[in-house]
Amino acid sequence: MRYDFDRVVERRNTNSIKWDFIEEIYGEKDLLPLWVADMDFQVPREVVTAIKERADHAIYGYTGRSPQLYQAIIQWLDRRHNWKIKPEWIDFTSGVVTGLNVAVQAFTKPGDKVIIQPPVYQPFKNAVENNGRQVVFNPLKMENDKYVMNFDDLADKCDSRTKMLIFCNPHNPGGRVWDKEELQQLAEICVHNDLIIVADEIHSDFVYPGHVHTPLASISQKIAERTVTCIAPNKTFNLAGLTTAAVVISNQTLRQEFAKIIENNGVKTNIFGLTAMEAAYTYGEEWLEQLLSYLKDNLDFLMEFFQTQIPQIRPIQPEGTFLVWLDCRELKLDQQHLTELFTRKAKVALNDGAWFGVGGEEFVRINIGCPRSILAEGLQRIKQAVNTL
Ligand SMILES: Cc1ncc(COP(=O)(O)O)c(C=O)c1O
Numbered sequence: 001m002r003y004d005f006d007r008v009v010e011r012r013n014t015n016s017i018k019w020d021f022i023e024e025i026y027g028e029k030d031l032l033p034l035w036v037a038d039m040d041f042q043v044p045r046e047v048v049t050a051i052k053e054r055a056d057h058a059i060y061g062y063t064g065r066s067p068q069l070y071q072a073i074i075q076w077l078d079r080r081h082n083w084k085i086k087p088e089w090i091d092f093t094s095g096v097v098t099g100l101n102v103a104v105q106a107f108t109k110p111g112d113k114v115i116i117q118p119p120v121y122q123p124f125k126n127a128v129e130n131n132g133r134q135v136v137f138n139p140l141k142m143e144n145d146k147y148v149m150n151f152d153d154l155a156d157k158c159d160s161r162t163k164m165l166i167f168c169n170p171h172n173p174g175g176r177v178w179d180k181e182e183l184q185q186l187a188e189i190c191v192h193n194d195l196i197i198v199a200d201e202i203h204s205d206f207v208y209p210g211h212v213h214t215p216l217a218s219i220s221q222k223i224a225e226r227t228v229t230c231i232a233p234n235k236t237f238n239l240a241g242l243t244t245a246a247v248v249i250s251n252q253t254l255r256q257e258f259a260k261i262i263e264n265n266g267v268k269t270n271i272f273g274l275t276a277m278e279a280a281y282t283y284g285e286e287w288l289e290q291l292l293s294y295l296k297d298n299l300d301f302l303m304e305f306f307q308t309q310i311p312q313i314r315p316i317q318p319e320g321t322f323l324v325w326l327d328c329r330e331l332k333l334d335q336q337h338l339t340e341l342f343t344r345k346a347k348v349a350l351n352d353g354a355w356f357g358v359g360g361e362e363f364v365r366i367n368i369g370c371p372r373s374i375l376a377e378g379l380q381r382i383k384q385a386v387n388t389l
Contacts, residue, residue, distance in 0.1 A: 003041075006371050006373070007371065008373060018033045018035065018040075019033050031343065032347060033349045034349060034368075034375070035365075036351070038240045038241075039238045040371060040374065043238050043287075046282075046284065047237060047284065050276065051275055054271060060271050063270075065274060066274075069274055069278040073231075074090075076281040081218070083218040085250070088255075089248050089249055089255065090248055092244065092269045094267055095232065095244070095245050096200055096232050096245045097123045097127070099200075100166060100198060101127045101130075102267060103127075103198045103228050104133060104164065104166075106257045106258045106261040107163065108133050108196075110131075111133065111161070112134070113162040113163065113164075114165070115136045115137075115165045116165075116357075117149065117165075118356060118357035118358040119363070120171070120357060121356065122357065125357060136157050138154045140359065147171065151185050158195065163196060164195055164196045164197070165198070166197075166198045167197055169213070170207065172323055173351070173363075174325060177211040177213055177320040179211075179214070183216055183219050184219060184220075187219050187220065195226065196254070199215070201215060202230065204231065204320075205236040206321050208299065208318070209296065210319075211319040226251065227249075228247060229248040229249075230247050231247075231248065233277050233280040233281060233284075236280070236288060237276070237284055237288070239273070239280065243273055244269045244273025244277050298370075298375055299318070301372060305383075306326075312328075313326050313327065314327040322368050323368070324366050325353075325363055326350075327363055329362045331362075333389075335354050338352075338364065342382070342385070345388060346381040348378050350364040351365040352364060
């Protein structure tokens with residue numbers, strides 16, 4: 001079946017955070033939403049059918065996880081990422097962010113240090129600080145318009161209170177799909193310093209040609225033993241509103257500690273999330289392949305648009321994800337004026353780079369998971385606003 005990603009589906013008046021809550025968040029009306037990481041595409045037909053069939057049963061009591069669901073996850077990770085896992089390694093949460101918080105509570109104590117690598121998805125920092133742990137920054141370095149990890153700094157920042165690294169693979173917002181050598185170097189430091197690694201791999205299914213996602217835990221037995229991997233169909237299949245994610249932990253002791261916190265906090269999943277997850281991982285591959293090709297064309301379109309029409313803003317070429325990190329430093333605007341430029345003048349809602357922490361200032365993030373006509377409209381608006389400077 002051919003999916004039509006060009007089709008614009010009205011999302012206003014569906015309580016969409018991306019479309020309906022802009023005014024509350026940005027204080028402005030009529031912004032074109034190119035921000036929060038969900039996509040303006042309808043999900044695979046088989047997912048809708050599975051949800052409808054489940055809904056038609058009309059009894060929604062407490063629901064467990066079927067063997068078919070476990071198999072769908074296992075086969076997906078094997079087929080797409082060459083990662084072989086066992087059913088007993090899998091647990092479930094109500095989202096990847098929940099998984100991060102559970103992991104912090106399970107494997108660290110109040111006052112312990114947890115490392116993150118900014119600029120990075122802000123809930124990493126929140127998961128550390130809101131649980132009374134200390135956040136330690138190991139900022140990424142930009143080399144030739146590409147983010148790399150600073151391994152010397154990482155090793156230096158490990159002391160006896162440092163217990164965990166929360167790692168983003170692929171990286172949001174930097175767009176890096178970390179390669180095997182980088183993962184190996186990272187793994188060595190984590191093993192040497194006895195760190196638990198929480199690998200947020202929610203963006204792993206979005207990888208552009210020429211790059212391959214490697215699950216951190218697949219690098220070696222040693223690293224698998226200390227890795228907690230969070231995955232979800234939420235980004236891949238646009239199911240964020242169904243709030244269901246999986247966590248893969250091969251180390252039995254860690255898995256039991258994780259499960260204890262899940263139970264203590266009453267973390268649950270819901271019928272429709274589980275149903276959608278199984279259907280997406282079982283039947284969604286054809287849809288995803290077409291989506292990836294569409295996103296690549298969107299990306300090429302955006303890269304060329306900035307190069308030829310708004311050269312003052314430089315997109316960092318992403319290797320994965322449907323998010324593009326825009327370097328606005330040449331505009332020489334402080335954060336407030338940058339926000340005004342995009343929000344008041346261009347009338348587009350983008351994510352403010354400062355939200356991603358250290359190194360995010362003077363950057364913004366744009367979401368290309370939308371029909372090209374919407375992206376083109378957004379880029380035109382940005383061009384016109386920049387031309388007024
Ligand atoms: C790196 C990363 N982790 C987690 C999430 C959110 O995941 P969830 O909605 O499953 O909590 C996002 C959403 O943008 C993300 O980019």
